[in-house]
Amino acid sequence: MVQKILLTGGAGFIGSHTYVALKAAGYEAVILDNFSNARQDVIDRLEIITGAPVEHVVGDVLDGALLDRIFSEHAIQAVIHFAALKAVGESVDKPLDYLNTNIVGLYSLLGAMQRAELFSLVFSSSATVYGEPARLPVDETAPRSFNNPYGFTKLVCEQSLEQIAASDDRWAFGVLRYFNPVGAHETGLIGEDPNDIPNNLVPYIAKVATGELEQLSIWGDDYDTPDGTGVRDYIHVMDLARGHVQSLDALLASGAGHVVNLGTGTGYSVLDVLRAYERAAGRTLRYRIAPRRAGDVACVYGDTQLAEQTLGFKAELGLDEMCASSWNWVSRRKNT
C-alpha cells in the first residue's frame, strides 16, 4: 500500500523540495500550509515537476479541528513538520509569535496526531541548538543552548519530543538538525523565495547577482577563521530533502526514533560562498565589510557520521552545485 505523509509547511523552501523527493521515492503526500511564507503558485510548479495533482490544504497547524479533519479524510501514516517561523532576527522582534507558532503549533499537531492514533513524526530542527560549539565538527552529543527566541523554540520542541518519547513508547520521532540549507531543484521551478530582504547569506547574494540588491554586506571579517569571515556547513536543499525521506523510511521500518545532523561536514566561509556564486552567475559581485552581526558564531560545521550510520544518509552535492542551482532558480524567476 502506498504510504501517505502529511507535510505541515510543505509549501515552503525545505517542504516543497521534500515533497518532490517523497513523490520520487514512491510516497503520497498532502501539504498543509498557511502560505504565510510561501507563494500559492508553488503548488502549480510542484504539479509541473511531479506531473500529478498536488493535494494541499490551506490552513494552520494551530487549528486542531482542521488537523482532525485532515487525519479523518486522508489515510496518513506519518507527518513531517516543517511549519514554523525561522528567522533569528525576527524572533528577537516578535518572541511571542515564535513561541506560539513554533511551540504551541507543535503541541497542537501532536495532540491531533494522538487523537488520530498517529505516532511517527519527522521534526525540522536546526544546528542553531548547538550555539557556539566547543568542539568541531559538532556531533549530536554536543551540549545544546540558545541565544535567541528562535533557538529557544527549537530547543524546547526537541526537549518536548524527548519527554513524550521517554514516557510513551508508541511515539517515534526523527529529529533532523539542519545546518545551512541552500540551492534549488534542478528544474529551477522551486527554490528559496523569501518574502522580503533576505536574512540568510545565499538568498541575499542571489539578489545581488540578479541586480535586485546592490551589494553584499559581509558581517565581520575578523573572526578566527581562515579568511576572517564566518564559516558554515552549507547543504544542498535536495540533499536535505533526501535526508527527510531516509529519516521517514527508518522511522516507518523500525519504529525507532533518531536525532541526527543533516550537513555535509565541510565548512565554507562567506567569501568562499561569494566566489562560488560569482562562478555560477559568471559575474563579479560587489560586497563591503560590515560590523559583525549580533548573535553570530564564528564557525560551525557538522559531524555527519551518525546520519550515515543511522539513516545511510550522506550529502552528495557540493558548493558549486548549490550555487549553480540557486542561480538557475533566481535567474529564471527574474525572467518570468
Ligand code: WQD
Ligand atoms: C551565514 C553566514 C553570517 C548574511 C541561520 C539560523 C539557522 C538557520 C539558517 C533556520 C554567517 C554571514 C549572512 C549577510 C553575511 N535558519 N552573512 N551577510 O546565521 O548560519 O543560520 O540561518 O533554521 O537556524 O541561525 O545563516 O545565512 O544568516 O549566515 O555576512 O547578508 O553568512 O554572518 O557567517 P546562519 P546565515
